[in-house]
Amino acid sequence: MANLHMKSFWEKLLLPPFVYFFKLIYPFQLVSSPRSRVAAAAGGCALVRLDKLRSIGGFMSLKGAIIDDCSLARRIKESSGRIWIGLSNDARALRPYESLSSIWNMVARTAYTQLHYSYVLLIGCTVLMALSYLVPLIALFSDSSTTKFLGAIALTAMFGSYLPTVGYYRLPMYWVVTLPTAAMMFLAMTWTSAIRYVRGERSRWKNRSYPSTQTSTSD
Known part of the structure; x- marks a missing residue:
């Protein structure tokens, strides 16, 4: 995975969490293990042996795939x-993401595809994200000292798990406290992706729109 452009405020707020969540969805150790079925790739930098690419049917085998890099890895x-x-x-990575909209659309392009266009998975994702990243924060404002204590422990564990990612991108440590905010923003991006799909837009990228009626098993 290429080292991402990390200059603007929005890049610092959202790109490290993007990598953090990517690693949660696709644990690198499982991806790299031949005994695991988990497969993923990062399209910013991918090297493929020519003979292996030909053996899977070349790039034509990825025709219609929205998440083409992960589809390539899976094949x-x-x-x-x-x-x-x-x-x-x-x-x-040379591509900058200087605005919120550029990152929002980048995530919304594939988020609902990642959930296999499933309402059940969307609701499940929403509940899980809220429980993991919002409830601990709300717990700090509870009248119960026990609830506050449990919320503080959960937040400490959350920030601790995010700290290595922040350190990797050489950002100040205080950026760890922005993870709950970033998580809720990513959840909103996922809902944006789902709403666009319901409205007939499967994906939007580089001023091109792909209708939701043209779904593909290659996603």
Whole structure:
């Protein structure tokens, strides 16, 4: 995974959590293990052996895929190929995300696809995100000292789990406290993705819109 552009406020607020959540969804150790079915790739920097690419049908096999990088990784792994994913300082992303809208649309492009266009998974994701990142914060304002204590423990664990990502991008430590805010924003982006799908738009990218009627198993 290429080292992301990290200059603007929105990049610092949202891109490290993007990587953090990506690693939660696709644990790198499982992705890289030939014994695991979990497959993922980061399209910003991907190297593929030509013979392996040809063996899966080339890029035409990814036609219609919205999350094409992960689809590529899955097809390679399903064909008994080996994949590896990790963070790298040797590859640097050049694309800046200077505005909130640019990051919002980048996430909304694939978020509902990631949930397989399922209302059940969308609701489940919403509940899980709220319980994990919103409830501990609300608990701090409870009248119960026990609830406050449990909320403080949950927040400490949350911030501690996020600290390595913040450190990797050489950001000041205080950025860890922004994780609940970023999490709720990512949840809103996911709902944006779902609403667009219901309205007939499967994906939107680079001024192109893909209708939701053209779903594909390659996603």
